[in-house]
Amino acid sequence: MFKGFTSIFYKEVIQISRDPLTLALMMLVPMIQLMVFGYAINTDVRNIKTAVYNLDPGPQSRELLQAFENTDYFKIFRYVESDDELNSSIITGRVKIGIKIPPDYSDRLLTNRQATVLVLIDGSDSSIATQSLQVASQVGLTESLARLSTQLQSSLSRTSQLPIEVRPKMLFNPDSRSANFMVPGLIAIILQIITTLLTAFSIVREREQGTLEQLLVTPVRPFGLMLGKLVPYGLIGIVETFTVLTVMRLVFDVPIKGSLLLLLGLSILFLFTALAIGLLISTKAQSQMQALQLAWLIMLPSVLLSGFMFPRESMPAIMRFIGYLVPATHFMEIIRGIVLRGATLVDLLPEVLTLIFMGIVLLVLSAFRFRKKLA
Amino acid sequence: MTTAIEITGLTKKFGDVTAVDGVSLSVQNGEIFGFLGPNGSGKSTLIRMLCGLIVPTAGSAHVAGYDILNETDDIRQTIGYMSQQFSLYEDLTVWENVNFYAHVYGLKGENLKRRRNDVIDLTHIGPFRDRRASALSGGWKQRLALSCALVHEPKIIFLDEPTAGIDPVARRELWDLFFQLSGLGITLFVTTHYMDEAERCSRVGYIFNSKLITFGEPDDLKKLPDVTPAGARWVEVTCPNTTVALGALKRATYVRDATIFGQSIHLLMDSSDRLDRITETLEQIGIRGAEVTAARPSLEDVFVTLTKRFAGNGNLAK
Numbered sequence: 001m002f003k004g005f006t007s008i009f010y011k012e013v014i015q016i017s018r019d020p021l022t023l024a025l026m027m028l029v030p031m032i033q034l035m036v037f038g039y040a041i042n043t044d045v046r047n048i049k050t051a052v053y054n055l056d057p058g059p060q061s062r063e064l065l066q067a068f069e070n071t072d073y074f075k076i077f078r079y080v081e082s083d084d085e086l087n088s089s090i091i092t093g094r095v096k097i098g099i100k101i102p103p104d105y106s107d108r109l110l111t112n113r114q115a116t117v118l119v120l121i122d123g124s125d126s127s128i129a130t131q132s133l134q135v136a137s138q139v140g141l142t143e144s145l146a147r148l149s150t151q152l153q154s155s156l157s158r159t160s161q162l163p164i165e166v167r168p169k170m171l172f173n174p175d176s177r178s179a180n181f182m183v184p185g186l187i188a189i190i191l192q193i194i195t196t197l198l199t200a201f202s203i204v205r206e207r208e209q210g211t212l213e214q215l216l217v218t219p220v221r222p223f224g225l226m227l228g229k230l231v232p233y234g235l236i237g238i239v240e241t242f243t244v245l246t247v248m249r250l251v252f253d254v255p256i257k258g259s260l261l262l263l264l265g266l267s268i269l270f271l272f273t274a275l276a277i278g279l280l281i282s283t284k285a286q287s288q289m290q291a292l293q294l295a296w297l298i299m300l301p302s303v304l305l306s307g308f309m310f311p312r313e314s315m316p317a318i319m320r321f322i323g324y325l326v327p328a329t330h331f332m333e334i335i336r337g338i339v340l341r342g343a344t345l346v347d348l349l350p351e352v353l354t355l356i357f358m359g360i361v362l363l364v365l366s367a368f369r370f371r372k373k374l375a
Numbered sequence: 376m377t378t379a380i381e382i383t384g385l386t387k388k389f390g391d392v393t394a395v396d397g398v399s400l401s402v403q404n405g406e407i408f409g410f411l412g413p414n415g416s417g418k419s420t421l422i423r424m425l426c427g428l429i430v431p432t433a434g435s436a437h438v439a440g441y442d443i444l445n446e447t448d449d450i451r452q453t454i455g456y457m458s459q460q461f462s463l464y465e466d467l468t469v470w471e472n473v474n475f476y477a478h479v480y481g482l483k484g485e486n487l488k489r490r491r492n493d494v495i496d497l498t499h500i501g502p503f504r505d506r507r508a509s510a511l512s513g514g515w516k517q518r519l520a521l522s523c524a525l526v527h528e529p530k531i532i533f534l535d536e537p538t539a540g541i542d543p544v545a546r547r548e549l550w551d552l553f554f555q556l557s558g559l560g561i562t563l564f565v566t567t568h569y570m571d572e573a574e575r576c577s578r579v580g581y582i583f584n585s586k587l588i589t590f591g592e593p594d595d596l597k598k599l600p601d602v603t604p605a606g607a608r609w610v611e612v613t614c615p616n617t618t619v620a621l622g623a624l625k626r627a628t629y630v631r632d633a634t635i636f637g638q639s640i641h642l643l644m645d646s647s648d649r650l651d652r653i654t655e656t657l658e659q660i661g662i663r664g665a666e667v668t669a670a671r672p673s674l675e676d677v678f679v680t681l682t683k684r685f686a687g688n689g690n691l692a693k
Contacts, residue, residue, distance in 0.1 A: 007478040011464065011471075018466045210462030217426045217456040218479045219448065 004220030008228025012202065016232060026198070026236065030190040030244055037186045038179045038252050045131045047075040050097040051089040054079065058106025064117065067143055068099065073135045086120065096122045097132055109147065172257070172340050179252045184339040185308040187244045188331045191267065192274045192302050193295075195237040199278025200291040202229055208287060222371045230275045237271045238264075248339075257342030266334050266348075269355055273327040276362035283369040302328035327362075330355045379404045379531050379562040380425065384434035387420050394420040396585040397434065402564060402578075404530075407557050409576030410566040411678065417585040418566040419459060422533050425564070426456050439530050452480070455524030455532040459539065461516045463523060465509035469500055472508055473522050480527035494522040498552065514545025521552065531562040538567065550575060570675045581678050588681050596677045601684060607631055608646045609672045612653055613639040614665035623660050624653065634679060641676055 016023060050068070054061055068074045077095050080086050086098045098120035108115040119136045123129045206212040215225060241264065248254045256263065277298055285291035303309065305323030312320055312329070323329045330351040337343035337351075345352065380402040387395040395417040402408045412418050423429050425438055427447035435442065441449040463472050473494060477487050495501050498518040503511060508519060517537055524532055534553075538546045550572065553563055557577075565576065573579050573593065580590035589596060596602070603609060614620050621640055624633045629652060633642035644653075650667045657665045672680070 003481075004479055007475060010478070011467070011475050014471060015464065015466055209465070210458055210460045211464060213428060213458055214456070214462040215479070216428055217451055217454065218476065219451050219481065220479055 002221065002224040002227060004215075004218070004224035005228045005231075008220065008225055009231055012228060012232045015202075016236075026194055026240070027243065030194065030240060031247065033190060034183065034186060034244065034247055034252075037182050045128055046072055048073055048097055048128060048132055049077040049095040050074045050099060051078050051080050051086055051095040052076055053081070053083065053086045053098065053100045055103040056101045056105035057103075058110075060106040060109050061101045064101065064105075064139075064143060065099070067139050068136075071135050071139060073132065090120055090122050093122075096125070096128055097136075112151070180254050180340060181336070182308075183248045183252050183254055184335045185306075185332050187241065187248070187267075188270065188306070188328050188335055189303055189308055190244060191237055191241060191271060192277075192328050193299060194240055195233055195271055195274040196278040196281070196298065197292070197295050198233045198236065199229060199275050200281040200285065200295060201288055202233070203279070203282035204285050204288050204291045207282075223367070226279065226367060226370055230279065233278070234268075234271055234275055237274070238268065241267045241271075254339065256339050258338035258344065262345055263335065263338045266331070266338075266352060266355075269352070269359060270327060270331040270334075273355060273359040273362055276359065276366050277327075279366035279370060280362060283366060298326070301326045305329070306332050308332055327355060327358050330358070377404050378402070378437075379406075380408075380436070380438050380564065382421075382425075382434070382436040385421065385424060385431050385436050386433040387417075387424060387429065388432045393585050395424070395431075395582075398582070398587045399434075400580055400587060400590050402562060404562055405557060405560050406577040407553060407563045407565060407575070409573045409579040410564065410582065411568075411573050411579060412566075412582035416582045418582060419535055421582070422456075422535050422564070422566065426454060426533055427451065452527065453530050455527070455529035457517070457520045457524045457532065457534045457537055459535045461520060463508050463516075463520055466507060468505050468507055469511070469519055469522075470504040472519060473526060476523040477526045482527065490526050490528065494525045497525070497555070498522045512545075513541040514549065517541060517545070517549055518552075521549075525556075529561070531564065532556070534563060534565045536566050536568065538569065538572065546572075570673065573674050579674070581681065583682050583685060586685075588685050589677075593674055596674065597672050599677065599681075602672050602677045602680050603643070606646050607643050609670045609676065610642050610644055610650065610653065611636070611639050611668050611670035612642065612657075612665055613668075614657060614662055616662050619660065620657055620662050620665070623656055623662075627652075627656050632680065632683075634676070636673060636675065641670065641673065643672075643676075643680075 052065060054065070065076065069076060074097060078089065080089060080098075083100070086100060089095045090098050098118075100118040100120070102116060102118075105115045105117070117140065119132075121129050121132050121136075203212075206215070245256075245260075245263070249256060278295075281291050281294045281298075285294055301322055305312070305315065305319055306326055306329040307323070308328070312323055315323065333351045334343075334348050334355070337348050341347075378401050380400075382401065383399050385395060385398045386393065398417075398421060410418055410421070420429070424431050425436060425443060427443055427450050430444070435444065437443070438450050439453045441447075441453065443450065464475070467475065473491055477491055482490055495504065498521055500515065500518050500522055503515060503519075508516065511519060521532075521537075538549055541549070546569075553565070554575075557563060565572070567573060576593065578590065578592050579596070581588045589599070612620070612624070617635060617638070617640060621633055621635060624630050624640065624642055629645045629648040631643045631645070633640055635641075642653075650669070653667045654665050657663075
């Protein structure tokens with residue numbers, strides 16, 4: 001049933017080694033992706049450029065501005081002298097936040113009346129906008145509470161402590177570094193792209209060049225041919241996994257909390273599903289161009305709906321469902337679980353079982369179609 | 376002589392299109408069977424059915440005694456196949472290509488070495504053994520393809536237009552090689568467009584519009600009554616200005632059919648008329664010095680005539 005496996009495997013290895021450019025790109029592109037996603041994409045919002053239009057001469061307004069700056073979220077970039085100037089600073093994109101303090105701010109505070117502060121937020125970047133909104137409200141709340149408590153203190157002469165203090169503690173990834181979150185997810189994406197594309201290409205190329213037909217008049221069996229194609233690219237995928245994990249550990253300093261062995265084992269499981277997708281594509285595509293287009297069909301949900309970039313919790317049900325059908329989504333959970341939270345096999349059982357199920361379905365389906373298409 | 380290939384009523388339909396329509400023929404062991412027909416007439420489809428690449432819609436065939444429907448595994452070990460386009464690995468060297476196919480056919484050890492050397496000696500491709508297949512010229516590519524198709528000592532080889540697009544010298548050399556193989560007792564099933572190649576085959580078959588129109592030895596085909604009807608004979612005319620002459624001769628009442636054949640004109644004329652009439656016709660339009668000789672029909676004449684008759688019958692049937 002597997003006749004021809006060793007011959008095909010050996011031939012494939014020679015062919016891969018004959019194409020040093022592809023081989024180099026296979027190793028280089030993931031590195032570039034790692035650098036870009038690991039360094040450039042930073043969802044931690046800090047030092048948002050802020051313009052201030054302060055009409056109040058009193059020290060209270062300066063205290064408030066100091067409180068804003070102390071959060072580390074706002075960085076006062078310039079002071080302006082008119083409403084127009086404040087508006088245009090935001091419209092031109094020079095600043096993201098505008099703070100306007102009215103002339104009676106100090107007066108009102110001193111006379112125990114409510115003082116108003118206007119905070120203008122550029123909503124075009126949603127992640128900056130939501131965070132600024134939160135932090136700005138918090139600053140207002142904290143300042144108000146502090147003032148209230150001093151007032152109470154003077155009348156009741158008690159300690160100046162707030163009645164409730166919430167102390168959040170980050171359990172994993174305490175510094176909330178983006179790299180810790182992005183890089184493990186990126187491994188899933190890289191493995192998927194490389195193995196799916198290479199497998200699909202190598203089979204479709206044989207169809208394009210007519211060598212597939214030539215092979216079919218030989219005693220090579222479809223399963224032998226299939227495995228001879230899958231194993232070399234599977235091995236490349238494993239080497240790739242090692243490389244990317246090493247870079248993640250050494251360059252990005254992301255600690256691996258859980259078992260490395262478990263991670264490798266489950267990576268191989270995921271590789272199988274990616275290879276099977278490549279095989280499935282090759283049974284449909286007549287040219288390498290078609291194979292590329294079909295691969296994109298899988299790649300897009302793997303990148304966008306798997307939780308790699310955007311949290312799946314906030315997606316509409318239909319998108320979440322589509323994401324659920326993509327193997328990368330489940331591997332994303334697995335790899336982040338092991339690397340960041342030190343999850344064990346038992347913790348990840350639902351994801352692992354889903355992935356095994358998907359792997360079997362994909363492999364059987366593609367093997368069946370592959371056989372049928374050839375024989 | 377025993378039968379190498381036996382085909383009975385073989386038919387292949389792709390949807391509504393019938394690519395091969397009830398073809399029956401047999402090929403004897405050790406012969407070079409030439410299979411001719413225009414593009415799209417079903418030559419490749421027939422070969423692909425015989426190789427077990429596609430399943431026929433109806434009919435049956437035996438290759439080397441094995442049924443093409445359920446003994447394809449045995450057929451694969453027994454046949455060699457060289458497809459229309461060059462289909463070897465261009466990024467592998469000559470040596471690696473031969474080696475790969477030897478392994479694929481399960482050759483091992485001493486046997487593998489012996490076969491590998493044998494085919495390389497036979498095709499004289501030795502000097503290029505470390506060259507990548509992509510860097511070979513058309514003729515050498517075909518030799519390499521032949522080496523790979525021969526490495527497992529097949530009894531029958533199918534060659535689908537092996538000489539298409541290669542230069543005349545390489546073409547002749549390749550045919551010398553085919554004769555050599557035939558001498559070794561290998562059966563060759565060759566499709567071709569070239570009439571000179573067809574003339575060299577021990578037997579030929581002609582397929583037109585998916586139907587096999589005729590098959591037999593070239594000499595027998597030329598004697599077919601359909602090709603030379605009673606009261607007519609074939610004549611070869613050599614003269615200057617062939618195209619003008621052809622027009623004039625086609626209009627002449629005593630000429631039944633005329634075609635250009637190389638540098639001369641082949642025509643079928645009424646036997647009752649003298650050959651001199653041709654010279655007279657040509658002189659009337661100012662062509663002098665025409666040489667007219669009695670001729671045997673060429674294979675091309677055979678196929679052209681049979682095709683016309685066949686197409687005519689087809690029209691009547693409608």
